[in-house]
Amino acid sequence: MTRSPPAHRRTALLIGGIALGMFGLGFALAPYYSQICAALGIQVANAPRTRVLGPPSAEPVARPVTVRFDANVNGNLPWEFAPVTRKLEINTGSLHNATFRVRNLGDRTLTGRAVVNITPWQATPYVDKTECFCFQEQPLAAGEEAELTLRFAVLPDLPSEYSNITLSYTFMNIDPDAVARPHGHDDDHSHDDHHSHDKGRDQAHETAHEPAQRHAE
Template sequence: MSTAPDANKRLVWRLLAVVVVMGALSWVAVPFYSWFCQVTGFAGTTQVATQESDRVLDRTVRVRFDANVMPDMGWTFRPMQREMTVRLGETAMAYYEAVNVSDQTVTGSATYNVAPDDAGYYFEKIECFCFTEQTLAPGERIEMPLTFFVSPDMVDSRDAGHIRDITLSYTFFRQDAQKSARAEVDAAPATALN
């Protein structure tokens, strides 16, 4: 027959195991979700291509470009063209413009998505400013290229075959603000344990 101290020890170990498992699951959730979205195009996540498409179809799709910045960014950010019509499989290049209107050097990174969501799996980026951080000095202006194509495989898709209009949307976030927020979150559990 077990005693109360033995039962308490088992309960503590079980609770500790639950905490460890939950911590591990939360640690892998973000990379797993990113991988899942990248592979499936879920939530309008675009694909990354290493080369141009090997076939171009006569069917066209209109691509609209959207740009947003977080309020603390200190930048203006806009597409240099509002839309373009491209043939499926055709490599196209678009440009976005960013201007640092603040009085300090700002580093930012862009997140992106495609609407409708079903088009994300077929929207292939070859080169994009969103793959790296961008740093602008006060008053600096840059034009940032985007090279992409819409996969001709989209015509065979039951879910995306009907799509004629795609919106590509970017939002720039201040990178140092993200790092500060991450540092605060990372530091919180350590201080709570002390």
């Protein structure tokens, strides 16, 4: 089995050649890298999250969906809040209105802010709200009552497995003193909202609210 030095040289050159080839392969990967990724679909993972939500367009085929409305009040706000429109059978791609009614049961002026939670959460990017009371703060004097409107469309490219959508709104007290106060189980409403509600979140409300939540968790 022991072989002569020329045989060693031949084997050594062969293996050295493999090493040099691998060095070259490293550089060859640079130009081919993006093609490989494109061919294997490696960089498409972010695609759903980066989609741009434009105005509802009518081009994909509209299909019927059921939208239900739900209303809640966080425990720190003595308000009454209920959906007037409870359920809508609509077609995707067209605008619809839903109404809610809210009343201040307390004895002083309070300012609330509504946040939305959409179920199933996968449908969240497909609910396009063009006008919503949740975009603004809502002051109510003692005993005052108000009618709130929501104008929205469900985008036609909503994945076909979702045909029932629930929009659940919760009114929160935005007064930092009200939220900093430790409170019990009512916190549970607000947890999910962090994942789903989208536009124009009140920063002061959030920063004031978060420490209280951490403790609760």
